[in-house]
Amino acid sequence: MLRKRKLLIISIVLIVTFMVTTNYLLTRLTTASEGDTEIKSIHEKIYKELENLSNKYEIRKPFEDEITDTFIKNINTFTVEGNIKNVWQIANSWVSKTMLVDFMSLHVGSLLLALKKSKIIKADLDGRGTQLKLLLTLEGHQDVIFKPKWYEKETIIEGPVYAGKDRYGSEIVGFYLSAILNMPLTPCSVERNISLTYEIMPVATKRLINTSFIIGNRTCIYGKCFYCKKEDPICEDKNFSLYGAVIFNINASLKSYRSPWQRTYKKNKKAVWEESDTYCKLVLQVLQVSIITTSLSK
Ligand SMILES: Nc1ncnc2c1ncn2[C@@H]1O[C@H](COP(=O)(O)OP(=O)(O)OP(=O)(O)O)[C@@H](O)[C@H]1O
Numbered sequence: 001m002l003r004k005r006k007l008l009i010i011s012i013v014l015i016v017t018f019m020v021t022t023n024y025l026l027t028r029l030t031t032a033s034e035g036d037t038e039i040k041s042i043h044e045k046i047y048k049e050l051e052n053l054s055n056k057y058e059i060r061k062p063f064e065d066e067i068t069d070t071f072i073k074n075i076n077t078f079t080v081e082g083n084i085k086n087v088w089q090i091a092n093s094w095v096s097k098t099m100l101v102d103f104m105s106l107h108v109g110s111l112l113l114a115l116k117k118s119k120i121i122k123a124d125l126d127g128r129g130t131q132l133k134l135l136l137t138l139e140g141h142q143d144v145i146f147k148p149k150w151y152e153k154e155t156i157i158e159g160p161v162y163a164g165k166d167r168y169g170s171e172i173v174g175f176y177l178s179a180i181l182n183m184p185l186t187p188c189s190v191e192r193n194i195s196l197t198y199e200i201m202p203v204a205t206k207r208l209i210n211t212s213f214i215i216g217n218r219t220c221i222y223g224k225c226f227y228c229k230k231e232d233p234i235c236e237d238k239n240f241s242l243y244g245a246v247i248f249n250i251n252a253s254l255k256s257y258r259s260p261w262q263r264t265y266k267k268n269k270k271a272v273w274e275e276s277d278t279y280c281k282l283v284l285q286v287l288q289v290s291i292i293t294t295s296l297s298k
């Protein structure tokens, strides 16, 4: 009788182990192969698209070109010593209708350093755009924009491509990309960590102070903007430090142009460029016309 019971228990244990293992293996194997198929199909799609590329893209352009090399040398050269006002004056003199930065200037390095290190003498809210940003005045009276870091680099934001808040790193990447592409239409931008308690609050305007509060001993700011909410502030960490991008403020009136490749922000509505086969040609034509008109009016 006892033997029979033992046998029964062993068989039940064996059956359960078998079922659990099979189930585990089945789920693991299916997810892995689904992932593989997806990656494979994206690769296939890219290679298929390559067939449509014009011949001129078949030869890879060497990455190292003279402009990029000179730019890299310049950002590692620190020329302007003494009066910081000289750096700001030089940087402001670069701004024109066709460029914001002179990548070939020997003073680019000094400008980036000044953005990173100069003392903050005034801190205010910046009401431009839709997201939280500060307008800081640096020593020597240069205005800069500060966009705070909201997420760790590793954070994955689910949802549509425009979900989540500004990723401050894109300002910095945008600046270096504009240098590599030699399209100087992105303002100089650096990563900087600031202390809200020690560097911002002592020089903050009343309206900035009004949108700030203290949790524990840390300062938080929620600002005033379209997406700003008291329940969603940005706070410094336990070392009183907050990372973000410091962006050179362009002191000129800017005209807004819609990007021809703008998305719709509506899930079920596609933009014209996503649907039309001739849209790209049309954009090129419009561009050419505007280039001709600009050169004629010069
Ligand atoms: N470096 C700068 N110098 C001068 N003006 C700037 C600078 N950066 C931004 N601006 C101005 O502020 C506006 C908003 O900037 P930005 O797009 O960076 O903010 P945002 O909060 O992301 O707003 P949006 O949601 O409208 O994109 C720009 O359209 C431009 O007019």
Ligand SMILES: [Mn+2]
Pocket: 129
């Ligand atoms: Mn924006």
